[in-house]
Amino acid sequence: MQQWSSEYSVGNELLDAHHHVFFEMVTELRDDLEKEHKDIDAHTIIAFLSDYIDMHFHVEEQYMTAIGFPELSKHTVVHHQFAEHVNGLLHHSTQSASEVLNFMQQWLIQHILCEDKLYYLHAQRQLHK
Numbered sequence: 001m002q003q004w005s006s007e008y009s010v011g012n013e014l015l016d017a018h019h020h021v022f023f024e025m026v027t028e029l030r031d032d033l034e035k036e037h038k039d040i041d042a043h044t045i046i047a048f049l050s051d052y053i054d055m056h057f058h059v060e061e062q063y064m065t066a067i068g069f070p071e072l073s074k075h076t077v078v079h080h081q082f083a084e085h086v087n088g089l090l091h092h093s094t095q096s097a098s099e100v101l102n103f104m105q106q107w108l109i110q111h112i113l114c115e116d117k118l119y120y121l122h123a124q125r126q127l128h129k
């Protein structure tokens with residue numbers, strides 16, 4: 001099971017907290033599915049997480065604007081593509097709730113490490129100018 005750890009830090013307390021809460025929600029939902037055998041359908045999970053992620057992307061984009069991140073538009077496109085993909089899942093999902101959780105978490109981990117880290121590095125460089 002994947003937990004949030006400092007290796008995922010993007011150098012901003014609020015955005016780190018969003019990522020951390022997302023990881024915790026995935027863990028809790030997975031526990032509900034696996035241990036308590038609760039009847040949670042994929043549609044409910046996707047709708048819940050996609051609302052949360054939309055809020056997070058919005059705040060993250062505001063932050064990238066505030067720090068003058070030069071690759072903001074590229075990053076915003078990546079957010080939109082993910083949001084559209086999730087929206088597609090919401091309307092045409094044949095995946096189980098576990099598969100959806102795994103997909104969303106793996107995507108977020110990869111996104112933090114590959115793309116969010118770029119604005120982190122930019123903010124660091126600005127600090128040491």
Ligand SMILES: [Fe+2]
Pocket residue numbers: 060075079111115116
């Ligand atoms: Fe992002």
